[in-house]
Amino acid sequence: MNHKNVTQVSEFLLHGFTSQPELRKILFPAFLFMYLLVLLGNTTIIFLIRSDARLLQSPMYFFLSFLAVCDLGFCSNIIPKAIENLVSQKKTISYQGCLTQIFFAIFIGNADSYILASMAYDRFVAICRPLYYSAMMSYERCVQLAAVSWTIPFFHSVLYTVLMSRVEFCNPGEIPQFFCDLYPVLDVSCSDSTVIELVLLTEGIVEILGPFVLIIISYIFIFYTIMKIPSAVAKRKAFSTCGSHLFVVVMYFGGISFVYFKPNAKLPERKDTVAAIMYTLVTPMLNPFIYTLRNNEMKAAMKRVYRKYFH
Known part of the structure; x- marks a missing residue:
């Protein structure tokens, strides 16, 4: 327990990205531009998939639309306040605002993990059980997976909030991070945090690692099946259908693992801020490009939607 004077805190001071004014002047337009790309890219993905019947009927794009919603919500929960604090003299967030940020960060962040796991399961069925794909990945099954992907993280988030x-x-409640995250907020706590830390080490690890383990198991079976394919062309085609998703998984879980699953995770460091920027801003910004630039179906959908609404 921290032996400090307990006070009723109405707001917290966020340390932000840097204390150097000249560096903040560079970071403000850079992060603002990146956030606008997040808005544009993910909104475009959602609009395209929801406007095109062919994409919407495909489980992969059904889940991709929810992944875009997660990226949009997760980034918008954190980055606007962080950008505001780059130009503000008073880099604070209210107590209620901090709890709200924690709730949505945990809720949407974990929903993102479950959606990625659902997408991995879809790839597993498509490659390892192609004859049963229509039955195993029916629209009803996709809706069920999406519902689970939102429901479990919601109750998980309610518990921690x-x-x-x-x-x-x-x-003064100074949080050593640019947003309200569990470990940095606990670092300024005067309460005995044993119960919360115990929950984090048990339920929390299961909640975060559960989807990741499912993804790993899915890809073990996927790679085993692909390696048995005799045709080199067919192998490349199978790998290409998984490449984008696997790259996103590595980026997202890599940043989270660096922050949450290293020794002394409760003691934030400057490199933690860089890792947090990766999964709160960079990954949501890159996802739309990763899933569209090399995807012929998305390019064709863009043309169909363009002709439908702008011709």
């Missing part, structure tokens, strides 16, 4: 609302904080 309730636990954090009971935590007492110390003046």
